[in-house]
Amino acid sequence: MENNHNKVLLETRRLKKYFPVPAGYLHAVDDVNLTINRGETLGIVGESGCGKSTLGRVILRLHQATSGDVIYDGMDINNFSDDEMRKMRQKMQIIFQDPYASLNPRMSIGQIIEEPLKLHKMYKTEAERKARVEELMELVGLPMRSYNQYPHEFDGGRRQRVVIARALAINPEFIVCDEPVSALDVSVQAQIINLLMDLQRKMGLTYMFISHDLSVVKHISTNIGVMYLGQLIEKAPKNDIFEKPLHPYTIALLSAIPSTNVLKKSKKIILKGEITSPINPKIGCRFATRCPFATEQCTKETPQLKEVAPNHLVACHRWQEVADGTLKYE
C-alpha cells in the first residue's frame, strides 16, 4: 500500500465540471475517478463533446471543478490559492492542439521559449536564460538559427516543437497533451510522437494524452481511459483495451477505426440511435440509447466504474456477459 502511494502522481475523486447553459447544466465531466502513475502515459479517448479536453483543463485548474478533488502528489490542489497554484504550475504543463493559435505572432521563437523562465524567475541573468533556451531548442530539434525567427515562418510541425520546448522550459513533471498531433500531417505527426516519447524516456515525464485518434493513443499510452458523455466508462492497460474490451461502446469505437490492412476486412459495427444530450442527463447508462444490449436496468440505474480484472475498470451492467462472450454484436 505504502509503495503504491508513491507510484501515483495524480488522482481525481468524483471530479465534476458542469457548465450552466440556458436549458440547465451541461455535464461536461461527471464523476470521474482516475489515477495516473508516475512516468506513465494515460491516454484518454472519446468522441467530440465527451469531455476529454474539459477533464484535462479541470485537472490543471484552468477550469475550476464544480465538485470533487484533484490530488497531485498527495496534495489536494483544488483548494490551493492562486499563489500556491502558480507554484504548482511549474510542475504541470499543457500542450494544446492548435500550434497556430498557441504562439504569440509578435514574439520571436527565443522570446516565446524564454517567457516561462522569466515568469517563474528561474534564472538570474539573461545569459543563463539564453543558454537554457538554446538547450531546450536542441532538445526538441529546432535549429539555432530559429532563435530570432517568428512563428509565421514555421510550419505546423516546427510550431508544435516550439510549444513543446516552452512547456518543458521550467522542468515540469506532468504534461497534459490535448490533441497535440491532430492538426499535423501524418508524416510530421510521427516526428512529434517520437519526440514526445523520447522526452518522456529522457526526463521521466508523466503524460495525460488526450486524442480522438485511437491508433495514436495506442502507440503512445501505457493505460487507456475511454470517455463517453462526461463519464469514464472503461480504463485498462492498452493491450487489454484493444484485445478484450468490455464496454459495448469501446467495442463499437474500436471496430469503427478504418484499417489500412487490405487483406483482412473487418466488419464495422454501425451504431443506431441518437446520442443522449449531455444537458441534464437522466439517470441510467448514457450509452443506453445507442446500445443494442440495453435492458431496463440500464435505463434506470447508472452503472458505476468498477475493477473487474486486475487494472481493468468498466462501467457496464452487463460486462460479465460481454467477457463470457454471450453478448456479441452481430
Added chain:
Amino acid sequence: MDNKVVLDVKNLHVHYITDDATAKAVNGIDFTVREGEALGLVGETGAGKTTTALSIMQLIPDPPGMIVDGEIYFEGNNVIYNTDKENQAMRGNGVAMIFQDPMTALNPIMTVGEQLSEIVITHDKVSKAEAKKRVIDLLEVVGVKSDRYDDFPHQFSGGQKQRVVIAMSLLCNPKLLIADEPTTALDVTIQAQVLDIINQLREKYKMAMILITHDLGVVAETCDNVAIMYAGQIVESGTVKDVYLNPKHPYTRGLFDSIPKLDSDATELIPIEGAISNAADLPTGCYFHPRCRYCKDICKNQQPPVRGTDHKFMCHFDLFSQQEGE
C-alpha cells in the same frame, strides 16, 4: 471490367498567381475515373488534392488561380472550354461535390428542406410539390427523418448535417461524386455510418467517386483505386491492393511507416524528415528529393519518369522490387 470512362484528366497544371509569387499547386497530373469506380486521392496538406477537385468542378478561384495547361474531359467533353451556363448544368447533374465541413456547406437561414428543393427546382425545372417529394425520399435514403424537412441546419448534429449535404449532392443523380474529406470533421463511429451510406448509394446509383482524404484507412475501406499525391503530382497510383501491399514510391512507403498501426506493436514510428516544399518554391529535379532517404545526384537535377503500367510510380529507381519475393 472496362466500364465507360467518366472523367479523364490529362497533364493538368494549376497555378495560383500573385504579384509576389506563383504557387504551383498542381503540376501535370493524369488520371481517369470509370463508371462505378471509386478513386482515392491521398496526400498531405498542400499536395494539391482540393485544387484538383475544384478544377474538375470549374470552381478554381480566378484570380489568383488559373489552369495553365492540360485537359479535363467529363463524358468526352473538355470542361475547361465550358461557358458558365454549361458549367452550371454540369454541376449537380453531372458532377457533384461534398465539402469537408458540413457546417459551412449549408445556408444557416434557410430550412434544410428549402435549400434542397431549390436545387431540384433549378436543375430539373419541376414543381415545388414534386421537388419536396424527391427531397424527402432522398433524405430518408440517407437516414434523415422526413419530419426534419422544416428544420434549420443548426438543429442538426454534425453527422446528421453531413447526411443532409450528401443528400444534397445526390439530388440530381450525378455521374461523378467528388467527396473532399467528407468524414474528417466527424467522429469515428459517425464516420463509419456516413461511409456506409456513401458506399450503399454508390452501388445503388452506379456512381463514380473521387474520395479526397489524408486517411489511408478510409481509402482502404472505400476505394478500388488510389492515387498518392505529393507537391501537385501523382507519385504513385494503382489498385488499392497493389499500392498498399507493395508501395513502390519512397513517399508512399514513408506515409505507411509514419502511421501507428493497430495490429502491430512497433515501438518507433519512422517519420519522413522535413516538411512538404513550398509550392511557390519547388525544388529542382524530383520534388520529393529533399526528404527522400534514397536520394541520389540524378534526383536533384532531373524529374523522374513514370514507371509501370497499371501500378504506376514516379521515381528514378525501382527501389523495392527485389525484396518482394513474388
